[in-house]
Amino acid sequence: MQRVRRSSNRSNISAELENLASQDAADIVVALNDDPPETAASILGRLPPDRAVQVLDEPELKGPAELLQHLAVEQAVSLLQAVSADRAAAIFRELDEPVRSQLLGRLDHETRSSIERLVAYSPGTAGSLMTTEFVSVPLSWTVGATLQHIREVERTRETVYAIYILDPADGILVRATTLRRLITGDPSASILSVSPDSKPIAVSPLMDREEVARLIAKYDLLAVPVVDEASRVLGIVTVDDIIDAMIAETTEDVQKFGGMEALERSYMDISFNEMIRKRGGWLAALFVGEMLTASVMQHYETVLAQAVVLTLFIPLIMSSGGNSGSQATSLLVRAIALQEVRPGDWWRVALKEVPTGMSLGAVLGAIGIARIALWQSAGLYNYGEHWGLIAITVGAALVGIVTFGSLAGAMLPFALKAINFDPATASAPLVATLVDVVGIVIYFSIALLFLTGTLL
Secondary structure, rough: OOOOOOOOHHHHHHHHHHHHHHOOOOHHHHHHHHOOOOOOHHHHHHHHHHHHHHOOOOOOOOHHHHHHHOOHHHHHHHHHOOHHHHHHHHHHHHHOOOHHHHHHOOOOHHHHHHHHHHHHHOOOOOOHHEEEEOHHHHHHHOOHHHHHHHHHEEEEEHOOOOEEEOOOOOEEEEEEEEHHHHHHHOOOOOOHHHHOOOOOOEEOOOOOOHHHHHHHHHOOOOOOEEOOOOOEEEEEEEEHHHHHHHHHHHHHHHHHHOOOOOOOOOHHOOOOOHHHHHHHHHHHHHHHHHHHHHHHHOOOOOHHHHHHHHHHHHHHHHHHHHHHHHHHHHHHHHHHHHOOOOHHHHHOOOOHHHOOOOOHHHHHHHHHHHHHHHHHHHHHOOOOOOOOHHHHHHHHHHHHHHHHHHHHHHHHHHHHHOOOOOOHOOOOOHHHHHHHHHHHHHHHHHHHHHHOOOOO
């Protein structure tokens, strides 16, 4: 895309507008995202109405609610009435009062009712993602009549690739068909003749977006209907909307896994105070947890005084346990999210992780023993006359700590899931802190076992 120099003065706005007018909506969004909100709103307001609606409908557009607040009320209302229903609802969630009420009061009845219905659902549910703009026809229609209806309403529907067939008496969803099957059918035949003879896949408005994504992927759907308890269609969730939602979900999980609260906005849009609030709480909690490590080490103060050489391997051994725990947590958080494992599978996971951890610990232990032997024999460091026992202590401790780290890292997501916490909260720093505390106990317990009577 051709980039232009941006400025808030009128001449440069006009030049940028002329440069953007012929570009794709997605490219216009990239340009507007680099502009100050006032400039971006000015350009948006001067675009042709159809193109402005396309731009506002793009999920990558930053701060659409803020842009609307810089426009004249009449223009903002016009744009909101033209964008897709789910997008309008998403924008309304970000609007501040009194602008929110002012715009809502000026919308036409159909748009206002649709927005009020959609914003009532909790974020992250199928209801919050759905759009009310879909194609539905009564089961008494023919293929030809349905095709003619699609031609008439195509511009006002988010997608026409899925057609939902309803019972005209009560509006209950009976069948669903695709545009592909429709155009290959006999125009005079019943719409039911081109629909699969099976009940359509549908979801509840309260279903979590991750479950909706799994259903869409499992059945290779372009859209899935959202129905109420009586099987009346409330709206549809399209595959592009679920992709956008899952990108947001994945971003949130990654941020949580890094040991912080999820950010509601992009990194560059987060204020200094909010950044401190999002990160400070977790850091403080992890710091308090690490203080337990210091307390445990104080308990073994005598051991450390008698065998100072043991302190040389504390960082090495602790990091190995934390790393193995982080690996296991990463694998299990993702496996739980994809439903590759269920909560009841915890014992099978434990049986898998224990021998895995022991094997990995044995590999690291062998490397640790070889390292101590090499340094001692090469004269790089003198570990004393009992260096062999020290090497065995380090090797055995690595087996124990890596095994514990793997088991703890695998079990923590299950524990959080059992108490209705997001498994992604089992962040790598949290696992590392847990393993550090217990790892110190394991290390010095093994040291007492092997070194009592010699160094201790």
